[in-house]
Amino acid sequence: MKFFISIFILSLVLFAGCEKDQYAYKKFIGGSEIAYAGLAEEIATRSGNLRVQVEWKKSIDPAVVSYTLYWNNNLDSAITPATAIDPDGIYRYIISGLPEYVQSFRIVAANDRGGRSIGQSINSVRVFGPYYRSSLINQRLRSRKFFGTDSVRLYFLQTDTTKLFSTIRYTRLDGNPDSIRFQHDSVTVSSYLPGSKPAVQSYYLPTATAIDTFKTIAADSLEAF
Secondary structure, eight states: OHHHHHHHHHHHHHHHHHHHHHHHGGGGTTTSOOOOOOOOEEEEEEEOBSEEEEEEEOOSOTTEEEEEEEETTTTEEEEEEGGGSOTTSEEEEEEESOOSSEEEEEEEEEETTSOBOOOEEEEEEEOBOHHHHHTOOOOOEEEEEEETTTEEEEEEOOOOTTEEEEEEEEEBTTSOEEEEEESSSEEEEOSBOTTOOOEEEEEEOSSTTOSOOEEOSSOEEOOOO
């Protein structure tokens, strides 16, 4: 009987010790558990001309009160209150004045108990600018075909798929300037003044989701015809 009583007393001592150790960590966190904030949803970026648009949807965690967006190696940031975001919509924040380079961003959510999310990184985001624009070329004229005395069909060489459209500027028969926008590789110019020199300029979208369109540095004048 004394043996079993000793075993029982020892078990109580061990259990009390475990309970004490289990909650001892609370003195390091102010007596409360860490409550991490919920993560932002559906994060995406859209590149632009020395700027980037960062998008995200509100976290499903109702306790989240704000989101902090970091860039420039965490040296710059912007805080967005959760109340500014439509629960069913996408929040869009544009960061301007970025250098033309690959950038990284980070979103950290905060809740009403002072907890923060672990942070979500967005890496390898391309920013476009003057260097990209200087690499763009106008569509090259391949051939032309006249219809009557004042109408001509211009055929151009194909460019890469990032070209959105081109414009052809020309002089009308009445001497006034005019222009036509065209998306494909040919365009018909009516009421064209023979002997004048049209000019072509092309416009590009660097990525399918980019927020800015880039045009070439200058239009290329074509030979008079």
